[in-house]
Amino acid sequence: MFARLPRRLPRLSALSSRPISTTVPKRSDALFIHRDTTYNNPQIAFKFNPQNLKRAEEIISHYPPQYKKAAVIPLLDLGQRQNKGWTSISVMNYVAEILELPPMRVYEVATFYTMFNREPIGTNFVQVCTTTPCMLMGSTDILKTTCAHLGGLKPGETTKDGKFTVIEVECQGACSNAPMMAINDDFYEDLTPETTKAILDAFSRGEKPKPGPQSSRQTSENSAGLTALASKPYGPGEFCLPEFQ
């Protein structure tokens, strides 16, 4: 009985000690302050082009004049689109100027929403969803494939040729077609590693593959075929009394 004691003692002490570092420090993926750089500083001029200016005026007209500031998100989005997909400090300042807001109010909005990219991105912005439904359907493979296919990127990085930026995103709301990724404004769904590669190749050639499910199914219909409403839908007057037929 006592002979077993020495063997148990270390175990006991192991239980009562705690490893020094039990969690990975959580670091944010972006800076929430602005530092002037050569490509992003207030001296770089930004102005809406005539079409966008017209569009901006139209957006502002949706809101009562004293609540002009409500247009800050659509205008930032417009600015981001015009500015190659990212919101520079000049874009924010310009939006603040248009809406007669203190610039800080615009910075607050732009830093709050993750879809405003405050650093430059590649021509094609690949957002791979890795939230639970997509993950269950194999999004880990999709992400790996994407990163490997684009030359061994890590999520958050841009390819050397500036054609692709890959990031991992939370649910995009296309769970019925998981796994999915969004490239620019389009969803590519029902992905497999092969279709993923094909899509990325098409984009790198400058083409735009057809968005939507990359499998054979229509939108998000049941992949096992129809299980209900499988018979021919009846037409007008069918099964009615003769006088109504």
Place this chain on the structure above:
Amino acid sequence: MLRIVSSVSRPSSASLLAVANRRNIASTSARQADITLTVDGKEVTVPQGSALIQACEAAGSPVPRFCYHDRLAIAGNCRMCLVEVARAPKPIASCAMPAAAGSVVFTNTPLVHEAREGVMEFLLANHPLDCPICDQGGECDLQDQSIRYGSDRTRFHEIAGKRAVSNKDLGPIVKTSMNRCIQCTRCVRFANEVAGVEELGTTGRGNDLQIGMYVEKMMDSELSGNIIDLCPVGALTSKPYAFHARPWELKTTESIDVLDALGSNIRVDSRGVQVMRVQPRTNDDVNEEWISDKTRYAYDGLRFQRLTTPLVKGPDNRFVAASWPDALAAIAAGLNRTGASGNEIKAVAGHLADTEALVVLKDLVNRLGSDNLASDLAGKFGNAPPVHGVDIRSNYSFNSTIPGVENADAILLVGTNPRHEAAVLNSRIRKSWLRSELVVGMVGERADTTYGYEHLGQDAKALEKFLTGKPSGEFAQRWAKAERPMIIVGSAMAEHADGEAVFGMLARYVSGAGNRVVREDWNGFNVLQRVASRPALYEIGFVPSRAAASATPKFIYLLNADEVDPASIPANAFVVYQGHHGDRGAALADVCLPGAAYTEKGSTWVNTEGRSQLGRAAVPPPGAAREDWKIVRALAEVLGVNLPYDDLVGVRDRMWAISPSLVRWDGVERTSIEVAKAGLGSLSAIGKKPPGGGKMTLVVNNFYQTDVVSRASVTMAQCTRAFVTREKEELNSIGKEPLQAHA
């Protein structure tokens, strides 16, 4: 992302008067019905619209809080003020919940304790354990409340796991340590609502939320020091005071600020013979609980450039230290030598002269047969009686009173920028401007006021056009319809070539408007004094007679007079300077007498409203310096003049005899409406000549350095470099802060 009262719809541009379009988020109706509810078994009655936390407070049940502050908008983001309300499914944040009639509230149940403990645990999850090296220690809400309400053990064991946030450079006043921030956003709300610096905000979200300006920028506000008091943790601390003292070492003295004419209530914290810091004291009638940065940080000027011993100019024109009897004898000899008599004996009162000393000096000079009592108004104006006269107090006072600003519905600023002449008053105007339909018009040099205004012109001619012509424009229309119109004339107008014309035309306008501007319940004619001594100066009649004004002085007594024009002092005159700093006044003197600064004497100060308040001595005067009225009294003895008082009580009896309101401290005595109207009538008689049209320039160009104390202050010099001359502040950049020279 706060819901804050913003001026978004009121940009300070030309289009700012689109008032009809403006709606405020916080515009609750002024229904004052009372409601009754039960807190911890106690029935309390509070006004409808009170927050639940106020009801708890009223019931005597303390509720811990971080983000809630009486004078700021409600954020409801710290969750520390959770209470239990009967029939509510969850604990309720009492700051964001309106008190409802009949509700039953508990602040001391196991559920509440557990909730507080949980909130505390989350707040501390990312808070560094650096209390021993944190300047907030001893007056830290987080520290106090975690002792009182927190758990006594921790469940967090990460060593590398706390959030790290970069520090921000907010300028020479606020030191940041953003790791300690708990995101209560009090500073953000203060900056946006009260100070009008709409550059501070929150960036990021969730765990990444941080306070800052996003871009690298300093907080350019004359009220920025208040965010240090507001910060419940050590994230924002005082840079000049960093690591100088702990709160429990300090002796607290309640006193009055004299660096502007507002008479802000302050608390002087001292250790030994040194003033360590100055903090605001709550007085809703004057400064609420804010003070300006000059009030707060000019105190280090009290350590430099001080006169500590009497100085007598020797034959080689150099000052030689002397004993008090020798210095006073030298003055008596000087007076004899010059042969000055009657109005050739002149006294000049400066910015920081206290009422007691002024009274004693006036008595002395009058008994020497002179009426030549000048002040250091700019140029020739100090030597003449002031244009507004001193016979009727309402002609030179802020008659609407400081809280009265909040009742005004239209304000006309004439030749003044309240932001720099009375910073705390300016925050009241901003508050009113944000919360009501107040419109502001300005005649004078354009300035950034933190609220929008319509600029009506730069000179007296523009004012005349506005008052007597048929002005068009939004402001004029609103002004014509205003029920409580308010005119604020800057004290600089008494030092302006068109001063007579301006006061005259305003008095004629106000008299002509019947009961519109001045009536029983509203006196809208205000003069905003910017210098602490002047209301008292006028109150006791420390002004020259017409005959005295033209006399050539042979003996000049400068009492704290540092802004005096050297050209007004004849070369052969014998000059005595009494004051606490070796500045411009002392340089002109033949004999210097070291007086006490405002933190070193118990004296009366009259603010721009005519409110007399009692300053108290926090520390002894340095070296051989003495209280000012005693010096003058001693000099009277040496000159053989018999003054009928030997102690402070006697001096105050004399003040009572001159004007009882001088010793009725803390109250404002209203000028009766008949007297006020008579005063305006007498003002109407002056300035009938058409104005010359000289531009009304800003009188305070550098807010941070306006008097001897602030000119001697290191902190104020740094502020001047950072915010006025905009030099690059290498010394104060983050991470390489050197110890202050006076550490």
